[in-house]
Amino acid sequence: MMKLYDAALSGNCHKVRMLLSMLEVAHEVVPISLPDLDHKTPEHLARNPLGTVPVIEDGDVVIYDSQAILVYLARKFGGDDWLPSDAAGEALVQQWLSFAVNEIWNGPALARAFLLFNRDVDLARCQATAQGALAHLDARLSDHD
Template identity: 50%
Template structure:
């Protein structure tokens, strides 16, 4: 690959936890890529032009040559299968399903609970904070139950499940959601941050 003109382009925003998931995996896989900033809070992802890339009008979007993939979960699956080994995303039925369980938590409790609480308090959005906290709690409790005795969410090693769940849990405080009741989750955050190739949200 000619790293001067990387084939991978990520439509991206530095404060987006969903984009951070993808940047973490790109970094951990050592994949050169171009970042294209999209002012999503300013409406740039809702333009007709951007919707040709992603009909949902959201970041992140990954472009790999002629291929366009939208949605952070789908991008993680694509990158792990295309460029990773099967430790990041196993192929065996049960092992893959274990990863999917936590991808589902990342798309539900963590996104509608934690990310929306943060968006309300820090990004000027207007979601129901009490509802956000109700939505977040079962996901954090499930993570605490799993991580109290296991180092990683879906296997005995890191998978894309850990990367998908990490950003909005790490940002829980920005939504005034305390992680005090979840000590195993806090210890896991530190483990994720110690992985080779980990990069912070804002670089």
């Protein structure tokens, strides 16, 4: 069965858990404790030399990075509705994955990290980025499913 190496409070792991759930993919969650540095053990570094979560193992296939994992799951289990194979459709998916890594990460995700984990960031700047990012998302969702 597929394994997800997961930290419960990680937003990047949350993205993967959501898609696994939406696509109803059977999987086993393997908890990785970031405070205990489980992600820096030789076993985990063999899965992901960057020493981060999430990581999935699907048979012999091992993938780290949440965006890459989403692409893998969408292609393998979701079909064309989830990851179109035409050039424009695939680029649109990539556009939103990049939005997640840039605007969403630098806005709401880092503001959350400040408030939950005392991460050393400029909260006002993160909140301003978050407002722009969420307005952009709202505009897109106002006329798209």
